[in-house]
Amino acid sequence: MDKKPKGVGLLILILIFLIAAYFLLRTVLSSTGEILVDSFPKECEVYLSGELKGTTPLTIKNLRFGDYELKISKDGYKEDTRQVVLDRNNQKRVIMVALEHATFTLQVDSSPSEAEVYIDGVKKGTTPLEINDLIIGKHFVEVRKENYAKWSKEINEEDEMDSGGNKTIVFEANLSPSVASITINSIPDGAKVIINGEEKGVTPFVMDNVEPGSYQILVIKDGYVPYKEGFSIVKGDYIKRDLALTKANTFLMIKSDPTGAKVYINGEYKGATPYSEANLTPGEYSLRVVKDGYLEYSTEIEVIKGKTTVYSYPLLKLP
Numbered sequence: 001m002d003k004k005p006k007g008v009g010l011l012i013l014i015l016i017f018l019i020a021a022y023f024l025l026r027t028v029l030s031s032t033g034e035i036l037v038d039s040f041p042k043e044c045e046v047y048l049s050g051e052l053k054g055t056t057p058l059t060i061k062n063l064r065f066g067d068y069e070l071k072i073s074k075d076g077y078k079e080d081t082r083q084v085v086l087d088r089n090n091q092k093r094v095i096m097v098a099l100e101h102a103t104f105t106l107q108v109d110s111s112p113s114e115a116e117v118y119i120d121g122v123k124k125g126t127t128p129l130e131i132n133d134l135i136i137g138k139h140f141v142e143v144r145k146e147n148y149a150k151w152s153k154e155i156n157e158e159d160e161m162d163s164g165g166n167k168t169i170v171f172e173a174n175l176s177p178s179v180a181s182i183t184i185n186s187i188p189d190g191a192k193v194i195i196n197g198e199e200k201g202v203t204p205f206v207m208d209n210v211e212p213g214s215y216q217i218l219v220i221k222d223g224y225v226p227y228k229e230g231f232s233i234v235k236g237d238y239i240k241r242d243l244a245l246t247k248a249n250t251f252l253m254i255k256s257d258p259t260g261a262k263v264y265i266n267g268e269y270k271g272a273t274p275y276s277e278a279n280l281t282p283g284e285y286s287l288r289v290v291k292d293g294y295l296e297y298s299t300e301i302e303v304i305k306g307k308t309t310v311y312s313y314p315l316l317k318l319p
Contacts (some may be wrong), residue, residue: 033091034061035084039072040098047071056097072097076136102136106155108143110173115145127173143173147212147235151175180210180237184219187244191221194274197259203243210237218276219243222308223251225278248278250303254289255312261291289313 037046039056046053046060049069053060056072065087073079077099084093108117110127117124120140124131127143143151151173184193186203193205195217200207203219212234219227224245233239254263256273263275265285270277273289282305289297294315303309 033086044074105168106131107170118142148175149178178235180233182207183240194218220276226276251308253310257314264288
């Protein structure tokens with residue numbers, strides 16, 4: 001008779017324990033919440049109170065009520081940090097984040113200044129220039145100025161951002177003048193090089209720092225057929241001529257002081273001094289040398305086969 005009440009008492013104790021455990025568990029569960037985090041772009045790192053929890057999209061469960069610091073970050077983007085509160089009225093929080101691209105500031109100066117700055121082929125302005133909103137990534141910078149060689153630089157990702165997500169990059173573009181040059185070689189060498197009527201030297205001949213423009217060149221050597229050519233030069237051009245001069249049966253050279261006088265042979269205009277002509281038929285010719293502001297010079301000349309004939313005339317200035 002005594003055993004039966006003991007069994008009933010034990011059953012009552014177990015029932016009381018289960019009821020207490022139920023209410024305790026209910027109390028605990030009712031004091032926790034969860035945070036669901038999603039982002040654009042995806043796969044951003046999620047830190048909760050400084051601890052890495054995973055990457056988006058992410059659900060963090062069984063969090064006790066309280067205040068949490070939530071940080072979402074991704075390389076190449078600005079961090080998003082915010083406070084999240086979990087309580088009985090906010091047991092489930094949904095956080096949607098759109099991260100902004102990280103940007104940096106680019107400062108470009110040049111010597112000389114007022115050069116055009118291009119970023120990835122798009123003109124941004126003239127130096128000195130500051131650009132504040134460049135997105136992190138690779139960029140190609142060009143600095144251009146007329147009559148100067150183009151300056152270029154590639155910005156790499158590792159050059160751009162510091163740990164705080166901010167940086168200023170400074171470039172100084174030292175521009176080199178973009179000039180043309182003329183090189184003339186001849187066989188035989190030692191030929192005179194005359195450019196735009198002015199004697200510049202003998203072959204082998206090199207002339208640097210040539211300004212853009214139109215040029216007439218004359219390469220002459222006693223006893224050889226002269227070489228003549230006209231061309232235009234633009235900045236950065238490299239003009240080179242390798243000439244094999246041809247032996248002439250006759251060779252006539254007319255010079256004057258000053259140069260640039262008009263030469264007429266047998267009444268026909270031939271060109272301006274210094275003037276040369278090869279393979280002219282041997283014989284006698286009438287010559288007139290005319291220049292504005294100077295006394296005209298007229299005479300008879302003779303061209304002899306197998307011989308170089310040179311005439312030089314000092315012109316008298318008119319009063």
